[in-house]
Amino acid sequence: MSAVLVEDVSRTFGDVIAVNRVNLKVERGEFVTLLGPSGCGKTTTLRMVAGLEQNTGGRISIGDRVVSDAEKGFFVPPDHRQLGMVFQSYAIWPHMTVFDNVAYPLRIRRKSKAEIEQRVMATLRLVEMDKFAQRPAPALSGGQQQRVAIARALVFEPEVLLLDEPLSNLDARLRTQMGDEFRALQKRLGITSLYVTHDQEEAMALSDRVVVMHGGHILQIGAPEEIYQRPVSRMVAAFFGSPNLLDAKVSACEPEAGTRYFQLTVNGNGWQGKARASEKFEPGESVLILVRPESVRVGDQAADGALSWTGKIVSSIFRGPRTSIAIETSGVRINIEAPAILGLKVGDQVKVAVPAGGAWAIRPEDAQK
Ligand SMILES: Nc1ncnc2c1ncn2[C@@H]1O[C@H](COP(=O)(O)OP(=O)(O)OP(=O)(O)O)[C@@H](O)[C@H]1O
Ligand SMILES: [Mg+2]
Known part of the structure; x- marks a missing residue:
């Protein structure tokens, strides 16, 4: 059973076909990246997996559960999908400490104080941010804020992590460093990840497989080396x-x-x-x-x-x-x-x-x- 299954999925906005009959399978523990030029439908695809956008055609499953079926009018809202999300603007809350930022998803799920304490600290240790637990979130570097955002997405042990250009706000050196760190963490924990970027080098360095998109379509899916050395088209x-x-x-x-x-x-x-x-x-x-x-x-x-x-x-x-x-x-x-x-x-x-x-x-x- 795959972790994410996207079958013939489309999304139209009026006359615009943002995503056109996309088929994609992400296996457990795999790191798959959607890569393509601006406007090709990467974010829309990711948002449909998240449930932040409803697909107008096709079917999406997470694990063994269908979460959206356009033909049957069936739709599971995002907070019932067990997904972690990290976006370009990390959206960590400036008025909270690092601890409270990471605790937030557990608090809204009404977990006990002891469980929250234990899981937040364990997750902060994973991203090596436990020493900063009591720091106000704004008093961190861009890379550290990024790690807090990843910790917050991981804290409730999601089935799949969805990331939309999470490194694009960082300077080139930090982007490479954070990318490498995140890839190491992803491998160590075996977190199934669906990642979006328009940066070719980032896609190749991080991914098990790359999905090259253009104009709402998938052009090719393959390992980075395959996409680079053996492309199917010009x-x-x-x-x-x-x-x-x-x-x-x-x-x-x-x-x-x-x-x-x-x-x-x-x-x-x-x-x-x-x-x-x-x-x-x-x-x-x-x-x-x-x-x-x-x-x-x-x-x-x-x-x-x-x-x-x-x-x-x-x-x-x-x-x-x-x-x-x-x-x-x-x-x-x-x-x-x-x-x-x-x-x-x-x-x-x-x-x-x-x-x-x-x-x-x-x-x-x-x-x-
Ligand atoms: N809410 C919306 N209403 C109308 N059109 C939309 C909406 N959201 C996306 N689109 C259109 O759908 C297409 C795909 O957009 P999407 O955001 O998925 O692209 P992207 O690949 O993520 O691009 P970028 O790299 O610039 O983030 C674009 O043509 C966009 O203008
Ligand atoms: Mg986008």
Whole structure:
């Protein structure tokens, strides 16, 4: 039994289809992230799981219990769903101490004083905030307030934790630190988490699986590495960084030994080589070849079957640990993330190659999506 099951769920606001027939399963203990551009329906999806928004189509279950069924007109309100929630604005109460903030969900559930004392302190210890129990909430840093918000969401042992951009108010360094801390806590306690962000790196660093959304639809669900290295469409590929997406034609295709993938031989404009794909292609078919900028090696001797180009550097941006360069070669422009130590300059003529496994083929009709 999954912890959260979303079946064919939609939500319309007048003419706007905010969420369009979404299907999603979150397993117990899993960390699943909804990722997508602004307005794609992430918050609406999360709010429907929470019961803060009613779905206009489909069915939502938490554990073994259906909590909303649009067709049957059945709906369980949020306070009967056993969910913890953490939002972007932590909404911790400024006039209360840390202790009272975390105790609040237990007080409204009319727990005894002794139980409240014991559970609040145990939860504060989990997030390492027990020393601050008697502090007024405003006298805390952003990261500490965030931990109080997480403690408050965890204190009544929810079945699922829902988090909507909980780190977006923090500066970049604290965001990474809090994200890593939260992931460690989530793993240690095995808290099932459904998380929303529009930050790709955050999604990849935290999640067991990422759900890429666009325009109310789900484009792809998969482990971070799968979404990043083996996207099903141009849109998913382009959602992460500035990938190279090169037009090519298939000349051969065979199953790759020991994997569920296929090996393609592809021909582009003045180049050729091998790429992998998740499905079979026929010779003569058009494909789009994804090559991540950091997968391109400068100056490497091209191995057998590797994609390779020789061209002139047309732009070079120093970024500290690495340099972003672009080379132009027979009408193809290749973006490359190269080690800064190579000292590459505009005008340099370079040879570049993509090692095996660095080229991924996408079907052009999927590429339209
Ligand atoms: N109460 C509402 N009334 C009308 N339209 C709404 C309402 N809530 C959301 N929408 C619309 O539904 C769509 C999805 O909104 P949602 O808030 O789910 O997006 P999001 O992915 O969370 O975006 P962001 O990253 O900006 O938070 C948007 O087009 C939004 O304008
Ligand atoms: Mg949102």
